Amino acid sequence: MTDWTIAEAARRIAARQLSPVELTTELLGKVEALEPQLNAFIRPTPELAMQQARAAEAEIAASGPRGPLHGIPFGLKDIFGTRGIPTTGHSRSAEGHVPAEDAVTVAKLYEAGGVLMGKLATHEFAHGGPSFDLPWPPARNPWNTAHVTGGSSSGSGAAVAAGLVLGAMGSDTGGSIRNPAALCGIAGLKPTYGLLSRRGVWTNSFSYDHAGPMAWTAEDCAIMLDALAGHDPGDPASADRPKVPYQAALTGDIRGMRIGVLRELYETDVPVPAVARAAMEAALEVLRGLGAVLEDVRIRPAADYYAVKVLTAESELYAVHEKGLRENPEKFGEDFLGRSLAAILIRAEDYMQAQRERRVMLAEFEPLYAKYDALVTAAPGPAPRLEAWRTIHFWQKGSLTTPFNVSGGPAMSQCIGFTPEGLPLSMQVAGRPFDDAVVLRLADAYERATPWRERRPALVAGAAAPPLPPVPDPTPAEVTPAERDAIALIARRAGLTLNARQFELLCAAAPYVEQMAGRLRRARRFTEEPASVFTFGA
């Protein structure tokens, strides 16, 4: 079977050398052959795919393609609303949810002529996971099915890497596009906050949610972005800006581009393994060879960004799911509960401190934007094994990706090599808000200069995936009996009825919430207004 990119398939379709029906049929066969070992899909939509492929074929035969996505098979993380098709968030709590409307981004992909192959696995509600106690198993990494895909856009990463779809939609609140893109060896772009509509996408965090494309190459992400970007008056955070061409910006020329290297972030702050550092050094050398000017630069400790993001985003997530958590906590997976329940420990003043600190951080990025065209740093990886995951890691570890959720600027992951065991290694490229084209141009130039896009996972139809690990027990909580009593009081006041395991998950997270809040408690000037202070339109 051929492993297509969107760009190549589009060229062949336009030249009448490839038919959307043939392409879709081939990929549906691939899904049938490989899905049992990958669990990338929650719900394939083969009938809809064939119907859309036939319609695309007829229209292209009559009047040519609408654009490069016409007849191209894609997948959707199962938090993107699809009219008449269940949209579950990979959660038992939403098993029966069938949206009445398509998400705006889904409608845009349909308008561009895309062919929907199905709804893809996600960490529960784009947050908790990998989980082993949900109605559907977690997606597995196509490079080694004993390893995680990364999340939360887990199925999107797996399906694109395995070549089951040519592009997929993901969402990124703290790294959920870039993390699976990195661990699965594909390209994934978190566009600038507000560039893509999130209307019809299940909310994780109002302040940090981004929808974005995931595909095999940076060029394919650019093609998808061309179809997806645009103002949506129905999304309160949507930016009203003129359209910019993205694929056309991929000139391959990055001579003179000034790049800040966030070396400290991945060498000492959130240290990556030696093999990933070596891959980063080699990647930086490639960029120098292409004529870019590199210079090491520092930002704040990752823990600062992480505290700001987590205190805000967990509060917002809890506001979305509060009723369900109060009435039916057993309908959520333990990993989701181990993160979201702790939001009851975040006080209103902590949330406001986080929003005020974010405003300071946004201002701190401005001089970097003035000095550099782009920033690069390592992406997460290589992918750990499935049984290595513990919920408490979410609270304990800083993140390589979160600084750019706080900045709101564009950031993408791309493959820069492999470990000796064959797991992908990746780099992040970040940029100024609304300079998504620059980020894509840099990533595309790197891809053209390196051989990494030629290597694909070696999957064998019918191969068995290793068994899933059991649901891990909650990590013992490091809290005193008095603190435990206080947490029980807070839970009671929040209207939560938790069983012993759920209460242990909450207690285990408690010291980390306090630690994060403590990082941000300080006297502030009047001018340090929260990042979310709104302005009235004209």
Place this chain on the structure above:
Amino acid sequence: MPDEMELDFQSALRVAGISIPEDRYAIMLDAYHQYRKLVAVLDEPTPYADEPAAAPHLAASPVR
């Protein structure tokens, strides 16, 4: 015997580490009752597409 609301009030004070002079207790408890009436309207979650008024916007950055 304190009712459910008063127990909530007392636990809120404990969690926040606040103590109230005895002569102010009744009026503060009444204020807590009023506060709970105010927040009751927030108990039903809004549709998923509805964002808070304070959803942030990014301004364009300076280009070198």
